[in-house]
Structures are given as structure tokens and as C-alpha cells.
Amino acid sequence: MDIPSYRKEKGLSQAAFxxxxxxxxxxxxxxxxxxWEKGTTxxxxxxAIQIDLAxxxxxxxxxxxxxxxxPQPVQSERPAIAAxxxxxxxxxxxxxxxxxxxxAHLAKVLKLPLAEVEAWPEEQSVPALPQVLRLLGVQEQPAAEAAHQDPDADRIVTVEAA
Structure with missing residues (x-):
């Protein structure tokens, strides 16, 4: 979707966008x-990253x-990108x-301290931080729901002794 279409869909003026x-x-x-919309700039x-995130x-x-x-990554490609x-x-x-x-540009986009980004070695893999994964379009997986401790807990009833 382009910016004018998004603005129209959300009812936003250029100033609001x-x-x-x-x-x-x-x-x-x-x-x-x-x-941007006229194509003069x-x-x-x-x-583009800021617009995508916003x-x-x-x-x-x-x-x-x-x-x-x-090209836009296909949903099934995202785990491969993370790898x-x-x-x-x-x-x-x-x-x-x-x-x-x-x-400095990379640190600004990732919203990380410049010293931290500068400390990463040039030719070694970057850490798989959430900011880096978002930058590359990788969606975070939702946390799994915790399993119940006792699956039969709701089926236990009291027994009256005679």
C-alpha cells in the first residue's frame, strides 16, 4: 500500500501522517x-523503515x-531470514x-547506543536482537501458553466418607 492510500484508509491528513x-x-x-506523495523528494x-514501523x-x-x-518477503521466508x-x-x-x-546511521535506525553498534565486529554475524530482526522484517513469534500443571485437576471431586 502506498502512503496516500494508507492515509485515506485511516482518515489521516498529510499533517496527521x-x-x-x-x-x-x-x-x-x-x-x-x-x-513524497508528489514524487519531488x-x-x-x-x-522507509520508520514509515513501515509507524x-x-x-x-x-x-x-x-x-x-x-x-521484494516483500513471503511469510514462509521469515524463519529463513532469521536463520x-x-x-x-x-x-x-x-x-x-x-x-x-x-x-551511526545503523545505531539510529536500531535505536541502540552508537558504542554498542560500533563494538560489533565488522565481519562477524550481528546479534539477533529484536531491533535487527524487525529491521529485516522478521516477526517475533508470540509466546506459547503455559501448560496446566495437572491436566486432571478440574475432574477431581470430593468423596464423602461413610
Whole structure:
């Protein structure tokens, strides 16, 4: 879905959409939203991620910038992406994938301290933090419901002794 369609569906003005983005990260203005919709200003990768997160994925970073993020992952591909992040994605590859030149950009998008991101080795796999997985479009799995301790507890009745 594109930004104008999302705004229409949610009943948001350009100013309200800009306010939604401002609540979730870097400030935005009505003028900037207008420029994006007219195509006079390109959406940067950081903004595409911010829009994706602010709209709950309704306006997907993959649709906004397919040249940067590639095609929309299919639901069944998400565990495979998580496995790649856990075992092979280096910090350098992650920066390259999203077009970030420095660790500062990556830290800003991940909302992590710059010192923490700088401490990650360049050529070793990045930690599978929730922020990194969200950045790559991997959904967190809901926690499983705890099993009952005694499956027969609701069938036990008192017995009267004679």
C-alpha cells in the first residue's frame, strides 16, 4: 500500500501522517509528506523503515524502496531470514543492505547506543536482537501458553466418607 492510500484508509491528513511519524522517530512535516506523495523528494531508507514501523507494515519498506530492500518477503521466508541473520549477516553486510555509510546511521535506525553498534565486529554475524530482526522484517513469534500443571485437576471431586 502506498502512503496516500494508507492515509485515506485511516482518515489521516498529510499533517496527521507526519505527526504519526514524528511520534515514532525522526520528526516529519506535512510538506515532506506532500513531496513524497508528489514524487519531488525521494524517500530515504531510514524513512522507509520508520514509515513501515509507524504503520505496522501496512506501508511496507519493501514496496516503498524495492531497489533497496528487495521484494516483500513471503511469510514462509521469515524463519529463513532469521536463520541468515543469526548465522551469516555481518555488520558490514547489514549496513550495505540498507545503504548506511556509518555505524551511526545503523545505531539510529536500531535505536541502540552508537558504542554498542560500533563494538560489533565488522565481519562477524550481528546479534539477533529484536531491533535487527524487525529491521529485516522478521516477526517475533508470540509466546506459547503455559501448560496446566495437572491436566486432571478440574475432574477431581470430593468423596464423602461413610
Amino acid at each position: 507526519a505527526a504519526l511519524l514524528t511520534e515514532t522517530g525522526t520528526p516529519a512535516t506535512q510538506g515532506l509528506v506532500s513531496q 525521494a524517500i530515504r531508507a531510514e524513512r 504503520t505496522g507494515g501496512a506501508v511496507s519498506r519493501f514496496e516503498l524502496l524495492p531497489a533497496v530492500f528487495g 541468515l541473520v543469526d548465522t551469516r549477516m555481518s555488520k558490514r553486510a547489514l549496513r550495505s543492505k540498507f545503504g548506511f555509510k556509518t555505524d
